[in-house]
Amino acid sequence: KAGVTQTPRYLIKTRGQQVTLSCSPISGHRSVSWYQQTPGQGLQFLFEYFSETQRNKGNFPGRFSGRQFSNSRSEMNVSTLELGDSALYLCASSLAIGGASYAGANVLTFGAGSRLTVL
């Protein structure tokens, strides 16, 4: 089956602009999580959506927002971009909330990411 698809893969923006990233989860997965990866910071949790509702949120400013559609596809938006927003943004889908490993059935499956560069 198809994996998690993220678009665009690469993009360049300038400070002050906004950006929207898209994520299509694995068919049947209803949970979509977003993570930011930067050097030295690992993967930092942004938020998680399940059945079109935000279920959990990390410690990011309000400039970072997201939504989920009825087909489980998700978008995240970053407004008023700052240089420090340059990062790899990863989307992950899973069957249920939280992402864990119950006999391997509910782990997070990641997409390849969207590489954002803010100039």
Add this chain to the structure above:
Amino acid sequence: DQQVKQNSPSLSVQEGRISILNCDYTNSMFDYFLWYKKYPAEGPTFLISISSIKDKNEDGRFTVFLNKSAKHLSLHIVPSQPGDSAVYFCAARKPDKLIFGTGTRLQVFP
């Protein structure tokens, strides 16, 4: 507040030898621990996990050990192969989200 720490940013191991990647955590409420592997230009992929009620889980060449009293887990890869060269992230699960460490870059050389 980094609740999951990987203190070694990189590790270099000869092919055929054992690779040991370490991870420390601070929160006793984590119920699962996982390891993910990430190649360049790809997303992380799940490798192996362990429940907080266990102290060892093995899957082929990969074994994860959990020491709850020390709040420490480790991933052993035996024998190491060049294809294992990647960034390894440990992750710990609270009931509602996964918290990842900063990653360790493993290089396996011939």
